Amino acid sequence: MNYLNYAAAVFLLIPIAAIAINNICPKPYMKKNFHTLTGTVAVFQIAAAAYALCAMNANGLTAYDFSILSNLKITGSALFRLTPVSLIFLLCIGMVAFVSVAVASKTVESMRISYVNLLMTMLIGMNGMVLVKDLFTLYVFLDVVGISSFVLISLFRSTKALEGSVKYLVISEFATIFILTALAFIFMQTGSLAYQDIGGVLEGADGSQKNLIYLSIALLIAGFSIKAGAVPFHSWLPDAHQSADTAVSILLSGIVIKIAGVYGLFMVVSLFPGVRAVQIALAAIGVASILTGALLALRQTHFKRIVAYSSVSQIGYILLGLSCGTTVGLIGAVAHVFSHAAFKTTLFSNAAALHEQVGTLDIDKMGGLQSRMPVTSLSSVVAFLSTAGIPPFAGFWSKLLIIIALWTSGSAVLGGVALIASIFTCAYLLRLQKKVFFGETPEHLKNVTEVKGGIKFVEIALTVITSATGILFPLVLIYLQSRGLI
Amino acid sequence: MYGWILVIGILTPLLGALLLPVIGKYNVKLRNRTAFALVAVSFVCAAAALFGVFGDKLFSIRFALPLGLSFGFRADALAVFMALTASFVSMIIVLYSYGYIHHYENQNEYYMMVVVFVGAMMGIVYSTNLIALYVFWEISSLCCWRLIGFYRQEITIRRANKTFLVTVLGALIMLVGFFGIYGQTGTFELMAMNGVHIPDWTVALILFGILSKSATFPLHSWLPDAGVAPSPVTSLLHAAVLVKIGVFAYARLFILTFDVSKSFQTIVPTIAAVSALYCAGVAFKENDIKRVLAYSTISQLSFILLGLSCGEKIGIVGGLLYILAHSTAKAGLFLCAGIVEHSLHTKDMRKMGGLAKQMPLTALAFAFCMFSIMGIPPFLGFFTKHMVIEGIIENGNVLLGALFILCAVMTVLYLVRLYIKVFFGPLNFPTETFTAEAFAKVKEGSKIMVVSVMILGIASLALGIFSYLPSQLASMIWG
Numbered sequence: 030m031n032y033l034n035y036a037a038a039v040f041l042l043i044p045i046a047a048i049a050i051n052n053i054c055p056k057p058y059m060k061k062n063f064h065t066l067t068g069t070v071a072v073f074q075i076a077a078a079a080y081a082l083c084a085m086n087a088n089g090l091t092a093y094d095f096s097i098l099s100n101l102k103i104t105g106s107a108l109f110r111l112t113p114v115s116l117i118f119l120l121c122i123g124m125v126a127f128v129s130v131a132v133a134s135k136t137v138e139s140m141r142i143s144y145v146n147l148l149m150t151m152l153i154g155m156n157g158m159v160l161v162k163d164l165f166t167l168y169v170f171l172d173v174v175g176i177s178s179f180v181l182i183s184l185f186r187s188t189k190a191l192e193g194s195v196k197y198l199v200i201s202e203f204a205t206i207f208i209l210t211a212l213a214f215i216f217m218q219t220g221s222l223a224y225q226d227i228g229g230v231l232e233g234a235d236g237s238q239k240n241l242i243y244l245s246i247a248l249l250i251a252g253f254s255i256k257a258g259a260v261p262f263h264s265w266l267p268d269a270h271q272s273a274d275t276a277v278s279i280l281l282s283g284i285v286i287k288i289a290g291v292y293g294l295f296m297v298v299s300l301f302p303g304v305r306a307v308q309i310a311l312a313a314i315g316v317a318s319i320l321t322g323a324l325l326a327l328r329q330t331h332f333k334r335i336v337a338y339s340s341v342s343q344i345g346y347i348l349l350g351l352s353c354g355t356t357v358g359l360i361g362a363v364a365h366v367f368s369h370a371a372f373k374t375t376l377f378s379n380a381a382a383l384h385e386q387v388g389t390l391d392i393d394k395m396g397g398l399q400s401r402m403p404v405t406s407l408s409s410v411v412a413f414l415s416t417a418g419i420p421p422f423a424g425f426w427s428k429l430l431i432i433i434a435l436w437t438s439g440s441a442v443l444g445g446v447a448l449i450a451s452i453f454t455c456a457y458l459l460r461l462q463k464k465v466f467f468g469e470t471p472e473h474l475k476n477v478t479e480v481k482g483g484i485k486f487v488e489i490a491l492t493v494i495t496s497a498t499g500i501l502f503p504l505v506l507i508y509l510q511s512r513g514l515i
Numbered sequence: 516m517y518g519w520i521l522v523i524g525i526l527t528p529l530l531g532a533l534l535l536p537v538i539g540k541y542n543v544k545l546r547n548r549t550a551f552a553l554v555a556v557s558f559v560c561a562a563a564a565l566f567g568v569f570g571d572k573l574f575s576i577r578f579a580l581p582l583g584l585s586f587g588f589r590a591d592a593l594a595v596f597m598a599l600t601a602s603f604v605s606m607i608i609v610l611y612s613y614g615y616i617h618h619y620e621n622q623n624e625y626y627m628m629v630v631v632f633v634g635a636m637m638g639i640v641y642s643t644n645l646i647a648l649y650v651f652w653e654i655s656s657l658c659c660w661r662l663i664g665f666y667r668q669e670i671t672i673r674r675a676n677k678t679f680l681v682t683v684l685g686a687l688i689m690l691v692g693f694f695g696i697y698g699q700t701g702t703f704e705l706m707a708m709n710g711v712h713i714p715d716w717t718v719a720l721i722l723f724g725i726l727s728k729s730a731t732f733p734l735h736s737w738l739p740d741a742g743v744a745p746s747p748v749t750s751l752l753h754a755a756v757l758v759k760i761g762v763f764a765y766a767r768l769f770i771l772t773f774d775v776s777k778s779f780q781t782i783v784p785t786i787a788a789v790s791a792l793y794c795a796g797v798a799f800k801e802n803d804i805k806r807v808l809a810y811s812t813i814s815q816l817s818f819i820l821l822g823l824s825c826g827e828k829i830g831i832v833g834g835l836l837y838i839l840a841h842s843t844a845k846a847g848l849f850l851c852a853g854i855v856e857h858s859l860h861t862k863d864m865r866k867m868g869g870l871a872k873q874m875p876l877t878a879l880a881f882a883f884c885m886f887s888i889m890g891i892p893p894f895l896g897f898f899t900k901h902m903v904i905e906g907i908i909e910n911g912n913v914l915l916g917a918l919f920i921l922c923a924v925m926t927v928l929y930l931v932r933l934y935i936k937v938f939f940g941p942l943n944f945p946t947e948t949f950t951a952e953a954f955a956k957v958k959e960g961s962k963i964m965v966v967s968v969m970i971l972g973i974a975s976l977a978l979g980i981f982s983y984l985p986s987q988l989a990s991m992i993w994g
Contacts, residue, residue, distance in 0.1 A: 445691045451683075463676055468668070
């Protein structure tokens with residue numbers, strides 16, 4: 030049990046320690062070894078999350094409260110809580126951070142010290158969000174994530190990146206205003222923002238109070254949907270994700286939209302369980318995101334833009350899972366967060382590899398790279414199939430769970446639409462595959478070679494994760510059944 | 516206990532295929548032989564499962580999962596019949612590939628995908644759960660995508676994508692139908708749904724998936740387009756095995772498991788009739804040898820669908836036997852076309868002629884397979900064609916029967932046209948590129964290729980003469 034306490038502390042203390050080391054050590058040394066430091070932090074996070082998951086399972090715990098720098102015995106001192114769901118989010122954060130670092134070791138040439146500082150700040154923010162026990166601290170950490178992302182996007186000072194960053198900043202400010210207002214309304218009703226105090230607020234309320242709470246729920250959903258990049262709040266996402274350095278895009282698309290957005294919505298769903306309006310709103314946003322994201326992706330010619338629009342579309346599936354309000358739906362949503370983290374980071378790593386080796390990300394200028402970059406090509410095919418939900422890869426199972434949840438909770442039509450919309454996913458990714466990897470090779474690409482080092486390593490590792498998760502997912506189902514969850 | 520034999524029959528090709536690219540890096544010959552061995556394992560496992568069918572206890576195994584999911588495999592008569600047919604033809608096609616593709620790039624991918632495809636096919640035929648069926652179904656689409664895109668030209672990639680999109684769209688719509696059944700019964704288990712009546716809209720959705728995979732009008736156009744693939748691929752996917760998945764699913768779901776409305780006994784044969792006549796007509800117009808054969812495939816698949824959907828025992832048994840007859844014969848025809856294309860470097864029939872002299876064995880094998888497709892006695896195709904047409908007439912639908920007889924006549928005519936253009940008559944070569952001297956040098960394909968097509972040709976004849984053997988198995992399917 031003591032070890033669990035240490036493991037829990039890893040998530041917040043190690044990034045802080047890393048920031049300290051980064052700024053104390055001599056600059057030339059850190060510039061050379063920035064990826065070792067950040068990579069170690071990510072590995073620690075993955076290991077701690079995996080350990081804590083096993084330990085909680087072995088002890089049969091469903092929640093574990095802990096605090097840092099204060100005595101647990103004092104009531105209300107435990108600010109943080111580990112749950113299996115938050116651990117899966119933490120695992121995803123660690124995984125994506127690791128990939129980002131591996132890619133950054135190739136792509137980030139300047140501003141390395143700042144990159145490390147910002148990455149670690151962002152890590153603290155994301156870890157904090159999933160660990161806290163009250164909405165206000167969640168909001169604080171949310172802004173930590175937001176601010177570090179704005180700076181990370183514009184870190185390398187290209188005009189486009191600044192534009193993307195400012196767009197993100199402006200739209201995000203609306204999100205923070207919405208969320209803060211909602212918190213104020215809720216606080217007026219309950220006098221507390223701790224999760225356990227908010228639970229029953231709707232039951233006790235009458236007339237105008239009830240309306241106020243519904244208004245605050247609406248504001249929360251809008252705020253977190255902006256952060257998640259869901260339709261109709263998606264317009265910042267492709268610009269920001271495309272213009273940032275690929276190492277940063279990986280963070281944004283792979284995890285930030287899911288922690289800042291989806292996790293917030295996850296909290297809304299679990300704080301107001303069974304509220305029909307929440308479910309309808311999420312379902313509507315979900316379906317709109319799936320269709321719009323996929324249709325817009327069909328028209329793009331920039332590799333990263335296609336993948337960014339694909340994020341919009343996939344976030345829609347996660348929201349649909351949340352909208353069911355059943356355990357199966359939640360499990361499906363969390364599973365899709367994981368599989369999306371794996372395949373989306375793969376696709377962005379491919380983008381990094383192509384940018385390094387080919388020098389452009391315009392898919393019209395590429396072709397026939399499969400024989401020249403076999404690892405990149407194979408990993409992108411696997412990621413594409415997982416995105417499209419083609420068995421036997423990870424994405425198939427998470428989508429299947431979401432569809433089953435939709436069907437059993439009575440939204441058969443939504444389930445059907447979500448299923449058939451997968452064909453658009455197939456279509457835009459097939460187009461990308463055809464233009465980049467298959468087809469004939471233009472003359473100027475005859476000498477392209479496979480990428481080496483960190484990027485190649487993460488491409489292989491992520492492909493293994495996506496395939497292994499897909500093949501071994503039946504075991505996860507059996508485990509969940511043994512815990513009585515499905 | 517014996518159920519594990521089925522698991523071996525599925526997993527050996529599925530997982531073993533992943534080794535092929537590794538082996539291929541070091542030893543090409545070993546890779547080719549391993550590929551053959553992996554497919555042969557499936558064949559042997561299917562043959563072993565025959566003991567279960569003729570004995571008293573079927574081979575079966577089941578791994579239960581929550582939510583009505585499971586991975587269950589069961590070798591009943593239909594499954595074994597399909598598994599034997601598919602793995603036998605696949606073995607021949609792998610052998611043929613040794614000769615056909617040895618000088619192209621991407622061979623590692625080719626052999627891997629062919630073997631994975633066979634594994635997926637085994638998975639489809641043995642599965643007892645709708646989701647498991649869907650999983651293997653999609654794996655087969657995936658292989659199809661890579662195999663059609665074997666040559667990396669713009670057009671092949673585009674057509675591979677087209678095939679993938681059409682078949683995946685079909686599969687997704689079919690999955691919606693499966694979920695419709697799930698919503699009603701709460702399970703995906705086929706065994707638990709025996710005799711359950713399912714609503715018409717789910718049948719229609721599932722039928723959409725079946726027709727897209729079996730390339731039936733109006734979802735057929737991907738099949739002739741996919742002829743840009745190497746001939747063994749065309750043979751494997753578009754003649755012998757892949758397109759049979761759809762009709763197999765029809766037999767598995769609508770004949771053996773669910774109770775569907777009687778009206779589908781008119782609707783499906785009507786769709787089949789339109790498809791058969793339309794595509795037989797188009798086959799007259801085409802000049803690309805592989806496109807003629809592809810349209811012929813679509814037309815012949817309608818005969819199978821007719822037999823299965825007519826609701827009479829003789830028709831259903833005939834339809835099942837038709838799967839065997841068509842798999843062997845059409846695979847042979849495509850492989851022969853491959854030999855011709857390989858030697859002449861063209862697929863245009865207008866530039867061929869008189870090849871019977873240069874390639875007597877190929878011409879002979881082609882003739883044998885052709886007779887079976889035409890339905891000339893005593894080839895197997897004759898018996899099966901007779902049975903399916905008798906089925907529809909017994910059901911009282913004389914008009915459809917007449918239409919199919921007309922279609923059978925058309926089959927004879929367009930195949931004779933093809934044969935005369937390719938193997939008889941004067942040379943029709945453009946003299947500037949392909950002179951008479953060059954023509955004189957045109958030879959048979961490599962030994963292994965000719966042997967492969969001869970096996971298929973002779974099999975078409977032998978299966979006809981000894982047709983009581985497969986029909987015994989086929990008649991057990993319907994009980």
